[in-house]
Amino acid sequence: MSREKSFHHGNLRHALIEAALDLLDTDGSAGVTIRAVAAKAGVSHAAPANHFKDRKALLTGVAKSEFKHIWRQIESGLVSRTTNRARMFLDTIANYAVAHPNRYDLLWRTDLVDHSDADLAPLLDNLYASLCAELAREPSHAGRDIDTVAVALWSMMHGYVSLRLSGMFQPAEDRLTSEPRYEALMSLLLPPVKPAPSRTPKRSTRKA
Amino acid sequence: MSREKSFHHGNLRHALIEAALDLLDTDGSAGVTIRAVAAKAGVSHAAPANHFKDRKALLTGVAKSEFKHIWRQIESGLVSRTTNRARMFLDTIANYAVAHPNRYDLLWRTDLVDHSDADLAPLLDNLYASLCAELAREPSHAGRDIDTVAVALWSMMHGYVSLRLSGMFQPAEDRLTSEPRYEALMSLLLPPVKPAPSRTPKRSTRKA
DNA sequence: TTCATAATATTGACAACGTCAATATTGACT
DNA sequence: AGTCAATATTGACGTTGTCAATATTATGAA
Numbered sequence: 001m002s003r004e005k006s007f008h009h010g011n012l013r014h015a016l017i018e019a020a021l022d023l024l025d026t027d028g029s030a031g032v033t034i035r036a037v038a039a040k041a042g043v044s045h046a047a048p049a050n051h052f053k054d055r056k057a058l059l060t061g062v063a064k065s066e067f068k069h070i071w072r073q074i075e076s077g078l079v080s081r082t083t084n085r086a087r088m089f090l091d092t093i094a095n096y097a098v099a100h101p102n103r104y105d106l107l108w109r110t111d112l113v114d115h116s117d118a119d120l121a122p123l124l125d126n127l128y129a130s131l132c133a134e135l136a137r138e139p140s141h142a143g144r145d146i147d148t149v150a151v152a153l154w155s156m157m158h159g160y161v162s163l164r165l166s167g168m169f170q171p172a173e174d175r176l177t178s179e180p181r182y183e184a185l186m187s188l189l190l191p192p193v194k195p196a197p198s199r200t201p202k203r204s205t206r207k208a
Numbered sequence: 209m210s211r212e213k214s215f216h217h218g219n220l221r222h223a224l225i226e227a228a229l230d231l232l233d234t235d236g237s238a239g240v241t242i243r244a245v246a247a248k249a250g251v252s253h254a255a256p257a258n259h260f261k262d263r264k265a266l267l268t269g270v271a272k273s274e275f276k277h278i279w280r281q282i283e284s285g286l287v288s289r290t291t292n293r294a295r296m297f298l299d300t301i302a303n304y305a306v307a308h309p310n311r312y313d314l315l316w317r318t319d320l321v322d323h324s325d326a327d328l329a330p331l332l333d334n335l336y337a338s339l340c341a342e343l344a345r346e347p348s349h350a351g352r353d354i355d356t357v358a359v360a361l362w363s364m365m366h367g368y369v370s371l372r373l374s375g376m377f378q379p380a381e382d383r384l385t386s387e388p389r390y391e392a393l394m395s396l397l398l399p400p401v402k403p404a405p406s407r408t409p410k411r412s413t414r415k416a
Numbered sequence: 417t418t419c420a421t422a423a424t425a426t427t428g429a430c431a432a433c434g435t436c437a438a439t440a441t442t443g444a445c446t
Numbered sequence: 447a448g449t450c451a452a453t454a455t456t457g458a459c460g461t462t463g464t465c466a467a468t469a470t471t472a473t474g475a476a
Binding site: 241242243253255257262263 | 461462464465466
């Protein structure tokens, strides 16, 4: 991000996050030690301290980077889409979770990530507000409280993928419709539609 | 459980789990170190190795004990109840999560608990099968696939409490009905009823 | 009762970890 | 050229999980 391409290493901060992601994918969050990250970036074990005050700050940096990535992915998925936009919002996160289970797990680890971080908290707020805005534009939720629907959808998606990753559930299909389970779950709260208009969301504060 | 009340310490295994629960409640799962648990139980740092081969085994023992506790709580709640039994099943777990956040967090930590443990896995299977059995007895789910409803409910409950504990959501009420949010969420999938008959569940295999 | 043996507990050690202090090196700017 | 802040290194410390070696105790057979 920042163009400080000089000094001893040259943008070590970014290199540390990249190294952390590598270790995260292969060894899980427990494998993301300061020393291993430093070694992978080619610096001494105390070098990261100049950019992240401790391990939690480093992992919070990783989480920030990943939430931004998810946000961009959602945005790019929304531009060309006019129907089922809320659904695509949720699918993007769910797909991310399945594709990068260790990363998804980290994102919600309160012991490893500071969710009240000055940069991270607004990212979460924006995500939630964006989902609410999409739901508000869908006519099928006319008589419903938007926040309740948003919290319900996000909770179900998050709970499902979390319990899947925990091994509590196994992948399966709906016995009646033969849909994949995730499809069947979403249809309970968010029936898919065919036509719809388009753009520009509003804000909302996340309360559950 | 086992009546081996002798040897040096006298039922150290049980004492270790109790000590671990204490540390878990006060300091979170990170505070449950083998050495701290041993110290709290009044033994040397290597004594636990005779009862738990490593830290994961100890925490898996804690999880087993807690899942049994939840199971008993659900059972005792069901005996005198004829309506909304599935709902009470879910409420029991949700209430446990709020009352003991650190314990609930541990239960789903795949890095700390072995969910494929020979004793633990059947507990999870029984819990899921029990929920399915209760849902099957409720007439409101006539045309639905029971597993899909069970997975949806459990996912939403788990996702909601998890995201609450992560700080992603804050406690709030439904804007339309002024119910607490949790009530509003559950009502979306499990509308409460007044009358109903009674007893005896069946089995089901957990697939999602 | 004696004694062998298994079960259980202790002591001591080791490597890996996060973190800190002290020091060294480099870049930027005057 | 020379000062200063930013950045990196080295070395150390306390804590952790785990292992090996040893000691202690209970159990059951002789």
